[in-house]
Amino acid sequence: xxxxxxxxxxxxxxxxxxxxxxxxxxxxxxxxxxEGGTLDWYTKALGESLYLQVFWNTFEIAFWVTLICLxxxxxxxxxxxxxxxxxxxxxxxxxxxxxxxxxxxxTYAWMVLLGRNGVFNRMMLEAGLISDPVPMLNNFSGxxxxxxxxxxxxxxxxxxxxxxxxxxxxxxxxxxxxxSNSRIFRRVYLPLTLPGIFAGSxxxxxxxxxxxxxxxxxxxxxxxxxAVMIEQQIHQTLNWPFAAALSAVLLVFTLAVYAAAQRFTxxxxx
Amino acid sequence: MATRxxxxxxxxxxxxxxxxxxxxxxxxxxxxxxxxxxELLTILGxxxxxxxxxxxxxxxxxxxxxxxxxxxxxxxxxxxxxxxxIGMVFQHYxxxxxxxxxxxxxxxxxxxxxxxxxxxxxxxxTLQLVELGGYEQRLPKQLSGGQQQRVALARxxxxxxxxxxxxxxxGALDRKLRETMQLEVRRLQRRLGLTTIFITHDQEEALVxxxxxxxxxxxxIQQVATTTEIYERPANDFVADFVGESNIFHGTVTEPxxxxxxxxxxxFANHSGKVGQRMGVLMRPERFGRGTNVFAGEVKEAVxxxxxxxxxxxxxxxxELIVRQPARGPLPAPGTRVNVAIExxxxxxx
Numbered sequence: 182x183x184x185x186x187x188x189x190x191x192x193x194x195x196x197x198x199x200x201x202x203x204x205x206x207x208x209x210x211x212x213x214x215x216e217g218g219t220l221d222w223y224t225k226a227l228g229e230s231l232y233l234q235v236f237w238n239t240f241e242i243a244f245w246v247t248l249i250c251l252x253x254x255x256x257x258x259x260x261x262x263x264x265x266x267x268x269x270x271x272x273x274x275x276x277x278x279x280x281x282x283x284x285x286x287x288t289y290a291w292m293v294l295l296g297r298n299g300v301f302n303r304m305m306l307e308a309g310l311i312s313d314p315v316p317m318l319n320n321f322s323g324x325x326x327x328x329x330x331x332x333x334x335x336x337x338x339x340x341x342x343x344x345x346x347x348x349x350x351x352x353x354x355x356x357x358x359x360x361s362n363s364r365i366f367r368r369v370y371l372p373l374t375l376p377g378i379f380a381g382s383x384x385x386x387x388x389x390x391x392x393x394x395x396x397x398x399x400x401x402x403x404x405x406x407x408a409v410m411i412e413q414q415i416h417q418t419l420n421w422p423f424a425a426a427l428s429a430v431l432l433v434f435t436l437a438v439y440a441a442a443q444r445f446t447x448x449x450x451x
Numbered sequence: 452m453a454t455r456x457x458x459x460x461x462x463x464x465x466x467x468x469x470x471x472x473x474x475x476x477x478x479x480x481x482x483x484x485x486x487x488x489x490e491l492l493t494i495l496g497x498x499x500x501x502x503x504x505x506x507x508x509x510x511x512x513x514x515x516x517x518x519x520x521x522x523x524x525x526x527x528x529x530x531x532x533x534x535x536x537i538g539m540v541f542q543h544y545x546x547x548x549x550x551x552x553x554x555x556x557x558x559x560x561x562x563x564x565x566x567x568x569x570x571x572x573x574x575x576x577t578l579q580l581v582e583l584g585g586y587e588q589r590l591p592k593q594l595s596g597g598q599q600q601r602v603a604l605a606r607x608x609x610x611x612x613x614x615x616x617x618x619x620x621x622g623a624l625d626r627k628l629r630e631t632m633q634l635e636v637r638r639l640q641r642r643l644g645l646t647t648i649f650i651t652h653d654q655e656e657a658l659v660x661x662x663x664x665x666x667x668x669x670x671x672i673q674q675v676a677t678t679t680e681i682y683e684r685p686a687n688d689f690v691a692d693f694v695g696e697s698n699i700f701h702g703t704v705t706e707p708x709x710x711x712x713x714x715x716x717x718x719f720a721n722h723s724g725k726v727g728q729r730m731g732v733l734m735r736p737e738r739f740g741r742g743t744n745v746f747a748g749e750v751k752e753a754v755x756x757x758x759x760x761x762x763x764x765x766x767x768x769x770x771e772l773i774v775r776q777p778a779r780g781p782l783p784a785p786g787t788r789v790n791v792a793i794e795x796x797x798x799x800x801x
Contacts, residue, residue: 350543358562
């Protein structure tokens with residue numbers, strides 16, 4: 182046995198765990214999807230417009246969630262990275278607190294806030310801003326709001342890291358060479374934090390693709406994302422092979438996004 | 452060729468009464484300096500002496516608590532760095548890692564909205580000037596330390612700044628390269644007639660480069676003078692000790708032309724002190740040779756330094772001297788009896 186494998190021994194329990202509880206189920210699931218030696222379930226998943234619409238919805242929501250997270254997350258990450266240590270700590274508590282709270286709890290909280298008789302609608306009605314409740318739950322915007330809230334930290338943290346890595350001397354140099362604040366941002370911060378923007382966006386996008394709880398609860402069955410549909414196939418129609426085929430397609434999409442991202446980062450490094 | 456466009460004259464700089472505190476730490480304690488147009492003034496001091504703070508105040512990165520900074524008589528104390536027209540070379544160059552050499556050097560011109568064609572012309576002229584023609588498309592990380600330094604220098608002078616600031620720019624280079632770059636910077640600075648402030652803690656570097664040196668310690672300027680003046684006639688213990696090797700003693704003037712040291716030794720020295728006055732005495736190690744003041748003693752330590760021997764001698768009268776002698780013959784062994792001597796005019800009394 183060569184010595185480079187000796188270092189692998191301590192990792193064996195974890196590798197076993199991954200194999201038994203992750204790799205095996207995935208392979209088993211893929212087996213379900215081609216049960217009977219047919220690709221019919223895949224033809225159904227990728228051929229019927231109903232299901233294509235769900236794929237499209239999923240990508241559309243993931244796209245908007247990523248974009249909104251980026252627009253909200255960049256200024257926040259930037260602020261955390263450039264403020265005094267005291268304020269940064271306070272800011273971090275606010276960013277991380279949601280991560281330590283159950284997604285389920287947060288999603289129910291949004292239902293209370295966004296509902297027809299929810300906190301927001303009542304406040305706006307009382308203030309006279311609106312005369313009828315604005316639908317914010319069981320629709321696209323409800324799902325967006327909930328998902329952005331859950332996924333925002335995954336955008337903020339990589340951006341925070343990227344901004345922290347920008348050498349303050351570069352900012353001083355740009356300033357001394359005559360750059361205004363907006364030009365310092367565009368010419369120095371933005372290009373140097375692109376890797377952080379990219380990392381955050383990929384994480385948020387990939388997580389969005391497979392998101393379940395938030396779209397299931399805030400979408401109220403009207404906004405159907407892929408994960409929600411897979412769950413329906415398993416619990417309501419009991420069509421496991423079809424659920425497996427949908428899962429396989431989701432897995433491939435996710436890996437494809439990830440691979441494209443890796444490729445892009447590598448070519449940007451070179 | 453990239454000489455200064457006519458009509459643009461290097462500026463003179465005047466700082467007066469600068470004060471700056473960080474909490475309990477006094478970084479600048481009443482600093483005043485005049486720098487003439489086209490002059491290279493070095494600010495020399497140990498770390499923590501306030502030299503970097505002074506540079507930051509001049510560049511505009513720090514606001515002084517009191518005092519002002521004037522360029523050509525105009526008060527710029529409140530101006531942000533971007534509007535000061537000061538070129539600066541940072542300690543670790545601070546080149547933009549994502550921009551090519553060309554884009555780095557073009558940066559200050561773009562910030563000034565100089566037309567494209569003019570930018571191209573001036574960038575290539577300046578790169579020629581620092582001998583980096585042909586490197587336009589490289590990224591900073593593809594350059595050696597010396598080349599990065601040249602890019603930083605090109606970027607700092609391409610926009611004809613009114614003042615050039617150099618913040619310990621040679622610290623990261625090896626000795627040979629450092630000496631080459633020092634001479635090159637000096638040549639460029641003279642040719643362009645740039646008013647320049649150079650910050651360093653390296654006294655040798657200061658002597659090589661400067662017109663004048665300002666020695667700083669504890670937030671104060673200890674002495675501002677020409678390089679020879681600083682070396683030959685330091686104003687106080689700190690300057691004498693910080694610049695060059697030195698034998699420093701203290702004593703009292705007992706009669707004209709004589710200083711009696713603590714411990715009793717009488718030295719013949721040229722000075723203008725009055726009888727009874729307490730004075731410092733400086734003897735540079737390399738000035739020992741023949742002379743009226745003779746010291747007999749025993750070699751404690753001897754080091755061979757190529758051009759010279761460096762000896763530590765315990766004199767019979769209790770003094771300990773560092774002496775440099777031309778490296779001729781065998782290196783004296785510890786314990787050897789020696790006589791060393793120094794002329795009165797080679798002793799500086801302050």
